[in-house]
Amino acid sequence: MTDIRMQQNKQSDPAKAPDFTGSLVPARPFWQQLKMLTNPPLFFEKLIARYGDYVRYRGVVNFHLVNHPALVGRVLRETHRNFDKATPIYHRFRNAFGDGLVTVEGERWKKRRKLIQPVFKGSAIEDFFSLMRDAAHSAVDAWPTNTVFNIADEMDHLALTVAGRSFFGRAFDDSSEDIRRWTDVINRYCALPPLSIISNPKVPTPMNLKLRGVLGEYDQFLGRLIRERTEGFANDDLLGILLDTMDEETGEGLDPKDLAEEVLGMLIAGHETTGKALTWIWYELNRHPEVEKALREEIETVTGGGPLKVEHLKELRKITMVIEETLRLHPPAWFENRNTLEEVELGGEVLPKGTMVVFSRYSLQRHPDFWMDPEMFKPERFDPEDAENAGNRHASVPFGGGPRVCIGRHFAMMEIKVVVATVLRHFQVVVDSSDQHEMCARMTMAPRYGLRVHLTRREQKQQADPGLS
Numbered sequence: 001m002t003d004i005r006m007q008q009n010k011q012s013d014p015a016k017a018p019d020f021t022g023s024l025v026p027a028r029p030f031w032q033q034l035k036m037l038t039n040p041p042l043f044f045e046k047l048i049a050r051y052g053d054y055v056r057y058r059g060v061v062n063f064h065l066v067n068h069p070a071l072v073g074r075v076l077r078e079t080h081r082n083f084d085k086a087t088p089i090y091h092r093f094r095n096a097f098g099d100g101l102v103t104v105e106g107e108r109w110k111k112r113r114k115l116i117q118p119v120f121k122g123s124a125i126e127d128f129f130s131l132m133r134d135a136a137h138s139a140v141d142a143w144p145t146n147t148v149f150n151i152a153d154e155m156d157h158l159a160l161t162v163a164g165r166s167f168f169g170r171a172f173d174d175s176s177e178d179i180r181r182w183t184d185v186i187n188r189y190c191a192l193p194p195l196s197i198i199s200n201p202k203v204p205t206p207m208n209l210k211l212r213g214v215l216g217e218y219d220q221f222l223g224r225l226i227r228e229r230t231e232g233f234a235n236d237d238l239l240g241i242l243l244d245t246m247d248e249e250t251g252e253g254l255d256p257k258d259l260a261e262e263v264l265g266m267l268i269a270g271h272e273t274t275g276k277a278l279t280w281i282w283y284e285l286n287r288h289p290e291v292e293k294a295l296r297e298e299i300e301t302v303t304g305g306g307p308l309k310v311e312h313l314k315e316l317r318k319i320t321m322v323i324e325e326t327l328r329l330h331p332p333a334w335f336e337n338r339n340t341l342e343e344v345e346l347g348g349e350v351l352p353k354g355t356m357v358v359f360s361r362y363s364l365q366r367h368p369d370f371w372m373d374p375e376m377f378k379p380e381r382f383d384p385e386d387a388e389n390a391g392n393r394h395a396s397v398p399f400g401g402g403p404r405v406c407i408g409r410h411f412a413m414m415e416i417k418v419v420v421a422t423v424l425r426h427f428q429v430v431v432d433s434s435d436q437h438e439m440c441a442r443m444t445m446a447p448r449y450g451l452r453v454h455l456t457r458r459e460q461k462q463q464a465d466p467g468l469s
Contacts, residue, residue, distance in 0.1 A: 041334055041362040041441045048363050054347050061088070063337070063356040064346070067363050069370060069394035071347055075338055075357055076394065077402035079346075083338035087356050090337070093265075095201045096186045096211065099258075100265030101407055109404075115247055115254070116262070116407065119238065125411045127236070128166050129310040132415050135162050136422035145457050148432055151282055152450035155419075156275035162415055163271040167263055169237035171225055178221070182214040186268055191442035222260045239263060266408060269333075274412050276332035276446045277323070278419055283451055284326055284377050286431040291379060292424070294318055299421050313417050321379035323416050327398035329377060331361035334445040336400065361398060362445065370395045428456040 047055050048067045055065040066072060075083060084105050094103045101112055118124065139158045143149065157180075164172035164179055172179060189211045201208050222239075229235060229243050242262065246253045254262060285292040295318055299308075302315045337358040340351050351357070366374040370392060372381070381388035399406035406412075423429065431437075432452040440448035 039439075039441065041360055041439070041445065044360040045363055048360075053367075061356075063358045064351065066347070066357060066359050067367065068347075069364070069367075069392050072359050072364060072397065073394040073401070074346060075359070076336075076397070076400060076404070079344055080402045080404070082341055082344040083357070084341050085337075086339040087337045089335075092190055092192070096190050097264040097268055098261030100262040102265045102269055111247070112254075112258070112262070113403070113407070115245055116242070119241055119245060120407050120411055122410050125414060126310050128411070129313075129414065129418070131165055132162050132418040133308060133422070135165065136419045140422055140426045143427070143455055145427075145455050147454075148452050149455055150450045151429065151453045152275075152279040152447060155278040155282075156271070158419065159271040159275035159278065159415070160267075163267050163274075165237070166411075167238045167267060168225065169235045169239075175221060178217065182218055183268055183271070185210050185214045186264075187272060187443060190268075218264060219260060222263065223256065226256055226259065270408050270412065272444050273332040274415055276444045277327060277330075277412070277416060279446060279451050280330035280332075281322065281326045281416070281420060282423075282429050282453065283431065283437060283447065284329070285322070286429060286453075288377055291318075291322060291377075295322065295420070296424050299424060308418065308421055313414060316417055316421065317384070318379065319417050319420055320413070321382040322420075323413065324382040324396070324398075325377060325379040328365045328371075328382075328396045329375075330439075330445060331365060331398045332444040332446070333398070333400075334362045334441050335360055362441070364394075365396045365398070367395070426458060428458060430454045430456070 044065060044067075047057065047065060053066065053068040054071065055067075057063055057065060066075070085103055086105075090103050097103075099108070101109065101116065104112055135158060139154065139161070143154070160180060160183060161172070161176070164176065168175075168179075185207075189207055192207065201211065225239060226243065229240050239259075242254060242259060244253075285295070298316060298318045302312050303309075335358065337356055340353055340355045340357065342353050344351050346357065365371070368374050372378075372388060380386075394401055399409040399412075430453060432454065435449060435452050437451065438448045440446060
């Protein structure tokens with residue numbers, strides 16, 4: 001049986017959550033329920049369009065679907081202690097990269113977050129600006145011109161290069177092909193439907209065997225790097241910084257197992273979402289040439305035609321707005337889910353322990369009650385002097401919210417700015433008009449067939465030394 005209950009009354013007050021009133025609809029055949037797995041964001045869109053902002057679904061998977069900032073705020077912030085990540089999706093992530101900050105719970109999460117948070121604060125990550133700039137510069141120097149080029153693949157490749165060099169330093173370049181193979185297997189594993197038979201890592205399916213193999217290789221690789229660091233081969237990469245990080249009160253740091261899981265989780269989650277965000281930016285800029293022109297002008301004004309410097313990034317306000325609007329319309333991490341640890345009130349209903357609550361950022365961030373012309377790409381809605389939703393922090397949550405907001409969000413924003421500025425100064429990017437750009441969402445949201453573009457190299461006013469030109 002499929003049991004969907006819903007609230008039909010739309011409410012425009014972002015601070016007031018819709019009450020769950022409940023109304024039964026007919027059961028649906030099993031094969032129709034499986035449509036959810038072919039394009040989950042559109043499946044959720046249809047549920048919300050028909051039944052409202054609070055939907056109770058019982059079928060192949062049971063969940064409460066919420067699509068209102070006040071409800072999302074209760075889950076992520078106000079009553080976050082009543083929820084954990086004991087869901088099928090996060091169980092699969094734990095199988096893939098262990099108990100890092102993305103998946104760890106309770107006191108372990110608190111201690112881990114407190115320990116690692118300073119490593120990713122704004123001033124600390126500025127040390128990685130030159131690495132990001134150099135990686136972006138090397139990439140664009142190697143790109144082909146006057147031919148069709150899949151920029152989606154290159155954005156993923158570049159994002160992994162930045163993440164890998166940030167964590168492993170020169171060791172990434174020595175092992176880059178292996179690391180790319182490992183991340184590809186892990187991403188494909190995480191993208192599979194969370195069905196019990198294929199989610200059990202003990203079942204010897206081909207994918208589980210591949211996963212087991214790459215995790216073994218990764219453990220050997222990281223174990224060697226940790227031994228080198230502890231034997232005096234100092235390095236200022238993130239791995240070295242995390243190894244040296246100690247709790248001020250206890251003097252304890254991360255043990256090798258915790259460190260391995262933490263690094264792998266950040267490597268996978270960080271590069272995958274950043275690469276997809278960059279791809280969607282090129283998609284939107286191609287559709288809005290006037291915005292692209294404004295970005296070029298801003299870059300030249302801020303830099304004075306010279307190399308990009310870290311102090312310029314805060315002045316690139318239009319690029320920041322473009323990033324935020326792209327993440328609103330095309331959130332790479334499009335889906336969030338939680339499990340109730342105990343009874344909790346949500347929207348006027350008491351949810352029993354073990355209830356899964358989900359929300360789709362794709363739907364929430366296009367909600368017509370909270371966004372003017374929600375389907376339109378309008379970066380100016382994020383102008384800090386006149387932001388459209390400044391008083392409603394949960395209308396757009398691409399990095400999550402509350403205590404578990406993404407720890408790497410400042411790193412990601414800096415990297416995206418550097419890459420966008422680099423590419424715009426070097427190339428005119430024109431998306432191949434013959435392609436269909438259908439959205440596909442599994443672990444992340446991306447164009448189903450990538451994004452093929454034509455690149456035309458722009459004349460440079462001066463050479464970079466050694467920054468962006």
